[in-house]
Amino acid sequence: xxxxxxxxxxxxxxxxxxxxxxxxxxxxxxxxxxxxxxxxxxxxxxxxxxxxxxxxxxxxxxxxxxxxxxxxxxxxxxxxxxxxxxxxxxxxxxxxxxxxxxxxxxxxxxxxxxxxxxxxxxxxxxxxxxxxxxxxxxxxxxxxxxxxxxxxxxxxxxxxx
Amino acid sequence: xxxxxxxxxxxxxxxxxxxxxxxxxxxxxxxxxxxxxxxxxxxxxxxxxxxxxxxxxxxxxxxxxxxxxxxxxxxxxxxxxxxxxxxxxxxxxxxxxxxxxxxxxxxxxxxxxxxxxxxxxxxxxxxxxxxxxxxxxxxxxxxxxxxxxxxxxxxxxxxxx
Numbered sequence: 124x125x126x127x128x129x130x131x132x133x134x135x136x137x138x139x140x141x142x143x144x145x146x147x148x149x150x151x152x153x154x155x156x157x158x159x160x161x162x163x164x165x166x167x168x169x170x171x172x173x174x175x176x177x178x179x180x181x182x183x184x185x186x187x188x189x190x191x192x193x194x195x196x197x198x199x200x201x202x203x204x205x206x207x208x209x210x211x212x213x214x215x216x217x218x219x220x221x222x223x224x225x226x227x228x229x230x231x232x233x234x235x236x237x238x239x240x241x242x243x244x245x246x247x248x249x250x251x252x253x254x255x256x257x258x259x260x261x262x263x264x265x266x267x268x269x270x271x272x273x274x275x276x277x278x279x280x281x282x283x284x
Numbered sequence: 285x286x287x288x289x290x291x292x293x294x295x296x297x298x299x300x301x302x303x304x305x306x307x308x309x310x311x312x313x314x315x316x317x318x319x320x321x322x323x324x325x326x327x328x329x330x331x332x333x334x335x336x337x338x339x340x341x342x343x344x345x346x347x348x349x350x351x352x353x354x355x356x357x358x359x360x361x362x363x364x365x366x367x368x369x370x371x372x373x374x375x376x377x378x379x380x381x382x383x384x385x386x387x388x389x390x391x392x393x394x395x396x397x398x399x400x401x402x403x404x405x406x407x408x409x410x411x412x413x414x415x416x417x418x419x420x421x422x423x424x425x426x427x428x429x430x431x432x433x434x435x436x437x438x439x440x441x442x443x444x445x
Contacts, residue, residue, distance in 0.1 A: 131293065134424050138431065273435045
């Protein structure tokens with residue numbers, strides 16, 4: 124590893140953290156009523172997207188080999204089914220807490236990830252496949268999930284008053 | 285430059301292109317009426333966000349030292365003022381053409397950018413400042429603008445029928 128490479132990885136990591144911070148600031152402004160509102164007429168509610176983001180980030184823990192999932196029970200309501208298909212029992216405050224815990228746990232793992240690991244395979248690809256497709260590495264997961272977060276943040280920002 | 289660094293830069297570039305492709309596919313499905321619709325009640329219209337994205341990408345040409353701007357006249361309507369403050373005279377088809385031309389011109393420049401240039405300064409930072417803040421490089425512009433695009437794509441996707 125050299126300094127330039129270090130720089131490139133830290134750029135991707137900083138971009139991730141920047142978007143997490145933006146999300147946290149935005150989420151702290153929403154009332155329960157705002158969380159229950161559709162981001163646009165007939166589309167997902169804020170609370171669904173919050174649970175969805177928490178679930179997707181939670182899945183990054185095993186995917187990046189950073190540990191077990193904290194909230195696997197989120198998937199059924201917020202990931203595998205569309206909004207309102209399954210009734211969620213968690214409040215926005217509870218989901219926000221899950222979101223924060225997941226991101227804090229991820230941050231510890233990501234900050235401690237040795238630079239040499241970033242270009243290693245993630246856990247959804249076999250060693251055999253990875254030889255043929257070396258771009259399917261841990262860094263690509265981080266980049267892709269940052270875009271996923273930015274995409275839904277754009278939608279959640281529509282709930283602002 | 286080594287292989288790992290090459291990989292990291294190509295990951296960022298692929299992520300940029302993936303989002304451009306997603307945008308193009310989405311934009312091709314919209315009717316004139318959809319472009320004139322607010323992404324959410326009382327928010328930006330689709331056509332404003334299209335012009336906004338074209339303007340922001342157009343500004344990347346001089347910023348990354350890839351050439352002169354193609355459509356500087358977009359800024360007044362789609363960047364410096366909020367939606368509906370200044371009446372745009374361009375149709376959605378004209379804006380879509382600008383969007384495509386800008387991205388094609390950018391792609392030529394980005395693909396030809398020598399790897400050593402990616403970590404060089406962009407044109408909004410002086411050489412002096414860049415010594416203190418070496419992360420403000422061309423790659424960081426590409427990463428940031430990919431998130432910007434994903435953010436607004438999330439909003440534009442709400443116009444889907």
